[in-house]
Amino acid sequence: MQRFFLRLSYDFSIETEYLSFRFLPPSGYAQGVVRHEGNSYSIVMPAGFDFGNPRHMLWANVVLKNTLREQARRVVAPRLRQLAAEYGLAFNRVYIKDVVSRWGSCSSARNINISLWLLLAPTHLVDYVLKHELAHLSEMNHSARFWAEADRMTGGAGTAKRLENEMKAFARTLQRLWL
Numbered sequence: 001m002q003r004f005f006l007r008l009s010y011d012f013s014i015e016t017e018y019l020s021f022r023f024l025p026p027s028g029y030a031q032g033v034v035r036h037e038g039n040s041y042s043i044v045m046p047a048g049f050d051f052g053n054p055r056h057m058l059w060a061n062v063v064l065k066n067t068l069r070e071q072a073r074r075v076v077a078p079r080l081r082q083l084a085a086e087y088g089l090a091f092n093r094v095y096i097k098d099v100v101s102r103w104g105s106c107s108s109a110r111n112i113n114i115s116l117w118l119l120l121a122p123t124h125l126v127d128y129v130l131k132h133e134l135a136h137l138s139e140m141n142h143s144a145r146f147w148a149e150a151d152r153m154t155g156g157a158g159t160a161k162r163l164e165n166e167m168k169a170f171a172r173t174l175q176r177l178w179l
Contacts, residue, residue, distance in 0.1 A: 006177045008060045009051050017123040018075045021067060023060065032063065039075065041067050065098060068116040072096045076114055080130045087153060089137050103129045103167065106136035121170055128154060128163040
């Protein structure tokens with residue numbers, strides 16, 4: 001069941017280092033067509049497609065979510081593994097989830113959950129979220145020791161909280177897209 005809807009249109013696009021995504025107007029195809037090369041996805045919409053139709057909007061959201069999930073598995077999960085190796089940390093599994101209430105989380109079982117919506121963020125904020133969750137492998141709370149570990153991973157004293165605030169501001173800009 002679809003839980004979260006974005007207000008999508010042909011003007012909607014994502015342009016980050018990790019993902020380029022756009023919807024293209026119908027081009028005579030009875031079904032939608034995905035054009036994928038590297039980190040770039042273009043979705044040619046099916047004939048008769050109308051973003052004003054709720055069923056069509058639902059379909060477009062499902063296509064977007066599937067694309068985000070696939071791309072997160074391709075680029076975010078490996079980036080998380082790379083960062084963990086850089087900092088000498090180990091986690092069990094990474095899960096890509098459809099949640100909008102948080103960008104990531106780390107369980108006591110050392111599993112890291114990442115929101116597929118994280119790919120909407122600029123690359124430096126994606127890296128911040130991944131480092132934030134990796135810091136939880138050392139400190140499973142938001143104590144001063146956690147923030148010191150997050151600062152160590154993000155560039156020095158106060159950097160993690162500055163990036164946290166930047167991430168919150170970015171999240172507020174997305175609110176206009178939700179239906």
